[in-house]
Amino acid sequence: MAGVRSLQWLNLTRHGESTGNLAYQAVHGTDAEEAGITERDADIPLTDTGRAQAATLGRRLAALPAAERPTHVVASPYLRALDTAKIALAQTPYAGDLTLRVDERLRDREQGALQGLTARGIERRFPEEAARLKQLGKFYYRPPGGESWADLALRLRSFYRDLEADAPGGRVLVVTHDAIIVMTRYLVEDLTEKDIMEIERQPIANASLTRWRGDGSELQAVCYNDASHLSGIGAPTP
Structure with a gap:
């Protein structure tokens, strides 16, 4: 994808477990019509498990070889992502050398x-929206006042173009949401609608790590949705 070719490393992580994740888990398989979340999406906080996941992620980042350590960190402005970034960076010996930037283009998909x-x-x-979703398919369906998955691609193309200009040759850590990670893979790996909707069926684990390494002309996949560092600290949550 044009916009990230010059990067040495592109690392993406999903925020740690949030109270919103638990709310949806609690009503899964029931007759409930709402998840019962009282906060606006931007203000949903991490759980204690989510904070522990973020700290564990930070220790994995701290263990990276010097040539792979992030030189730039950008996070979604949503509380659960921003706190994940802060907690993770606090576990690294190089946090003082980094400036944590926030970019609203990394926010979760608007529903x-x-x-x-x-x-x-x-x-x-x-019911008419449920029927429209079935007709259009998940990738192109846009809920009233919300975004389709294709809309995410538009704002992410803009974000990554700016990122390459700001951090040419850099090693970047992006702390964000599951949909952003999925659609970044769609863009970086030039996937099709069919490809990415099949990939999306596998939940992105909280505080998991997805990585691409640059060779000067393109990015090569290293790992996707890797949660090996989180053994025993919470399971993937939707």
Whole structure:
């Protein structure tokens, strides 16, 4: 993908477990129409497990060889991602050499009128939207007031173009959300709609690590959704 070719390393991680993740887990498989989340999406905090996951991620980052350590860190402005970045960096010996930047283009996908609803809730309250989703498919469907997965690609193309200009030849850590990680893979690896919707079926683990290494002309995949450092500290959550 044009916009990241000059990077030495591109590392992406999902935020640690949040109270929102637990809320959706609690109603999964029930007849509930809402997840019961009271905060706006931007203000959903980490759980204690999420904070522990972030610290463990930080220790993995600290163990990276010097030639692979991040030179630039950018995070979503949402609380759960920003706190994950701060907690993780605090575990590294090089945190004082880094400036944590925030970029709103890394925020989670906007759900619009469907925010906080379960699949059952959407079917009951917005049956016409459930039908439209089925017709258009997940990749191109845009909820009222929200974003499609294709919309994420548009803002991420802009983000990565700016990133290459700001950090040519850099080693970048991006702390963000599952949908952003999935769509970054779509862009970097030039995947199709079919490819990425199949990949998306596997949940991105909280505080997992996805990495690409640059060879001067393109990025090569190193690992995807790697949570080996989190053994025993929480399972992947939707």
